[in-house]
Amino acid sequence: MSILQARAITKQFGGLLALSAVELTIAAGEFVAVIGPNGAGKSTLLNILTGLLMPDGGQVLFDGKDITRLATHKRVRSGLGRTFQHGRTFARLTVLENVMIGAAIRGDRTERAIRDAALAVLDQMGLAAEANESIGSLSYGRRRMVELCRALACEPRVLLLDEPAAGLNSGEVDQLVDRLTELRARQQLTIVLIEHNMGMVMRLAERIAVLNFGRKIADGPPAQVQADPAVLSAYLGHGYNRASV
Amino acid sequence: MRVPFLITAVIVSAGVLLSLVLPDYHLRLLNLSVVSAIALIGLNFAFGYAGLISLGHAAFVGMGAYGLAILTTRMGWSPWRAMLVATTATAAFAGLIGLPLLRLKGHYLALATLGLNVSFYIVAANWIDLTGGTNGISRIPELTIAGRAIAGERPFLWFGLAVLAAITIVAFMIHTSRYGRAMIAVRDDETAAAMSGIDVTMTKIAAFVLSAVCAAIAGCLFACHVRFVAPEDFSYAHSITYLAMLIVGGESTIVGAILGAAVLTFLPEWLRFLGSAYLAFFGLMMLAILVFLPSGIAGLGRYLPRLRSPTRAAPASVSAKELGP
Known part of the structure; x- marks a missing residue:
């Protein structure tokens, strides 16, 4: 049963066709990576899935319902979470308050319940000690973890991660992989990952979709995608196949 | 919640103390x-x-001021009832005008709100049947409590301080609630706020309506105290003074708002000897504050935690330093 589905999504920026009839179906509980060279349309696709951009054509379905025109905050409230490519936190709030913004998504929670829920997420992700720190005092990697905590505090069923490893050192990447693996084991979370770090993609993804120049050129298990000639030529240029195979 | 109550108590007692020693002017x-x-x-x-x-x-x-003035002098309503209706009407107007206005950002919003203020002045000065034009409306009744008028500077000050205390406490409660955090999040990053489930448009409108409610209450108090309103009292120049007060006192803090209001109301009096050079001094002072003290007078408070005991100083977060109290 698919939980999130992009149907024939098309998006044009002026003369540039950013996405051309892209299809993507995510099953509940799945871990899917979306990869592709820079400018392939990965972030555009994520922006359309989350409602930050409207597609020129096509539909977005969540839980079988058409959400193509639904406002972003309503999508989040119905269970779609996301982090951003460069990490977006609220600079004038503390770490805990940042996560409390996410935890306040449930309108019936008291202030104490919001705080407890936020602290539980921070604890789970290993940030409890920094709860009262200012965002500015954290390293870039820790700030991105705060953003992830905020997204998790929204209690998403589907979590979209936009290059979460970008700018992290290798130790932080390992930690992130561990946390994501734990999360998947503990709660039935569907994750869509956009990432350039292939090591991370191969360790986590059950399925990989490849975008190139706004088109989906491959979609399948990692081993199959890795061997796909279309993928190899997209990443390494046309000469690659003849020269090496 | 202890700190806000403490601060409110300090402000109110300072006011009451001053009310006993200061001359009428x-x-x-x-x-x-x-x-x-x-x-x-x-x-x-x-x-x-x-x-x-x-x-x-x-x-x-x-x-708020005109609403109260019109309802009391033309319709013969009691000031309390007029205050309630004038404030509600102002809030409703802010909500309605906010819907299209708050789609604008930055300088565009500044210009549009400036236009709103200029329009208000033009209406107040020219709708003579309703507002009395530039002559304004006089003989506005005083507020009464249990049949006794709140007349004279001293009793009115006590009443005003009570209202200020109540509003300060409510403002602190909103500040530390999900709604206050949502407002701050919207200012920091609208996209991330929406992506955290915040209804950005509603949050902005709520902040705008809340600001209009406080403004209307202030207007009603002004009308009942001065007992006379004229368009000149609410020209756009006053809006600029309000912004200046907020910057001097400390942008985005409640205490800063109160300090800024007090300092910039008394400053012209203290500097009366400067004569017409006051405006030049004022301009330079604003410049100096923006450059050297961007977080205003309240920003000096961040040096205070060092004086406290280490246990209190340790959890002093950025919100305590930059936003609260």
């Missing part, structure tokens, strides 16, 4: 400070928290 200035402080706590929601630059705040103060 200074009490009048203190009353104007209290009225401005109430309006500024409102502006702080829109500008300090949600980042909505409003150059039309005086228009909302004016709507």
